[in-house]
Amino acid sequence: MIVQQLNQRFALPGVLLFERGQGNPPRIHVESETCEAVLYLHGAHLVHWQPRGHHPVIFTSHRSRYAEGHPIRGGVPIVFPWFAQHPSDAAAPMHGLVRQRPWRVERTEARDGVVLVTLAIDLNAQESTAWPFDAALRLIVELGEHLNLTLHVQNRSANAITFESALHTYLAIGDVQQTTVHGLEKTRYIDKVDQFKEKWAGREPATITGETDRVYLDTTAPCHVDDPTLRRRITVSKSGSCSTVLWNPWIEKAARMADFGPDEWKHMLCLETANIGPNAVTLPAGATHAMGCHISVAHMKA
Ligand code: BG6
Numbered sequence: 001m002i003v004q005q006l007n008q009r010f011a012l013p014g015v016l017l018f019e020r021g022q023g024n025p026p027r028i029h030v031e032s033e034t035c036e037a038v039l040y041l042h043g044a045h046l047v048h049w050q051p052r053g054h055h056p057v058i059f060t061s062h063r064s065r066y067a068e069g070h071p072i073r074g075g076v077p078i079v080f081p082w083f084a085q086h087p088s089d090a091a092a093p094m095h096g097l098v099r100q101r102p103w104r105v106e107r108t109e110a111r112d113g114v115v116l117v118t119l120a121i122d123l124n125a126q127e128s129t130a131w132p133f134d135a136a137l138r139l140i141v142e143l144g145e146h147l148n149l150t151l152h153v154q155n156r157s158a159n160a161i162t163f164e165s166a167l168h169t170y171l172a173i174g175d176v177q178q179t180t181v182h183g184l185e186k187t188r189y190i191d192k193v194d195q196f197k198e199k200w201a202g203r204e205p206a207t208i209t210g211e212t213d214r215v216y217l218d219t220t221a222p223c224h225v226d227d228p229t230l231r232r233r234i235t236v237s238k239s240g241s242c243s244t245v246l247w248n249p250w251i252e253k254a255a256r257m258a259d260f261g262p263d264e265w266k267h268m269l270c271l272e273t274a275n276i277g278p279n280a281v282t283l284p285a286g287a288t289h290a291m292g293c294h295i296s297v298a299h300m301k302a
Contacts, residue, residue: 043078054299188217
């Protein structure tokens with residue numbers, strides 16, 4: 001559907017408009033009394049959310065590509081039905097099948113200072129040998145003073161399906177080296193930068209002192225990201241999710257990424273709401289699973 005038709009069906013005058021984004025794919029622009037936001041239909045990818053009175057909370061790279069067949073760098077990639085590399089098919093895309101495809105708009109609505117957008121995509125068994133199942137995905141995005149993202153996965157296959165998923169949120173950070181993450185203490189994690197060893201997280205909050213790529217298992221508690229440089233605390237709470245990913249590429253990996261600025265690693269931290277590895281979801285035929293994250297931001301006292 002072209003932008004004009006999208007606006008005729010789904011625009012909310014004075015609050016939500018469809019427009020051509022960078023590289024030309026359609027995107028939704030929200031300006032409300034509570035926030036400003038930008039959401040691409042390509043990958044159902046939120047690239048900007050800024051509640052009034054705060055700096056942007058979501059980081060997106062200045063070097064990102066915005067083209068069909070390429071993921072956007074930053075924002076909130078939707079990862080499904082596998083996380084990172086496919087376990088057996090090296091040619092299958094990193095982080096699954098839906099972040100590089102256009103989603104369709106199902107609904108837009110504004111109420112009580114919150115703009116709701118529902119985007120959807122269907123996967124057919126014939127489309128991919130890497131994951132030959134039928135499933136219907138729906139992402140509900142609630143944009144206001146807080147951000148809620150909920151990914152509903154309905155199994156439309158005749159048998160049970162198993163999948164991994166993530167709401168791969170890139171948080172905007174003042175200085176990642178000064179930042180502490182509370183809420184992952186006393187848990188176990190897979191350390192992807194140390195031969196996937198399983199490690200104990202210890203009693204101290206997590207800090208970033210080098211390349212960090214961890215999958216924390218069996219983690220359901222809210223996390224608080226304290227950023228003294230921007231004098232704020234970002235809180236990420238979740239539901240239907242038992243894994244949490246903490247990722248920062250640091251200097252060398254950032255330099256190898258064509259769609260990422262050389263110094264941008266200092267200003268982002270991925271804290272992802274996920275179900276990965278032993279926390280993958282098995283869903284009976286016909287059933288629906290919902291995974292959500294709720295993000296809020298508060299000024300820190302001086
Ligand atoms: C993280 C993974 O979730 O995403 C990392 O744990 C990966 O291993 C990162 O490097 C970015 O992935 P991509 O495909 O967007 O470059």
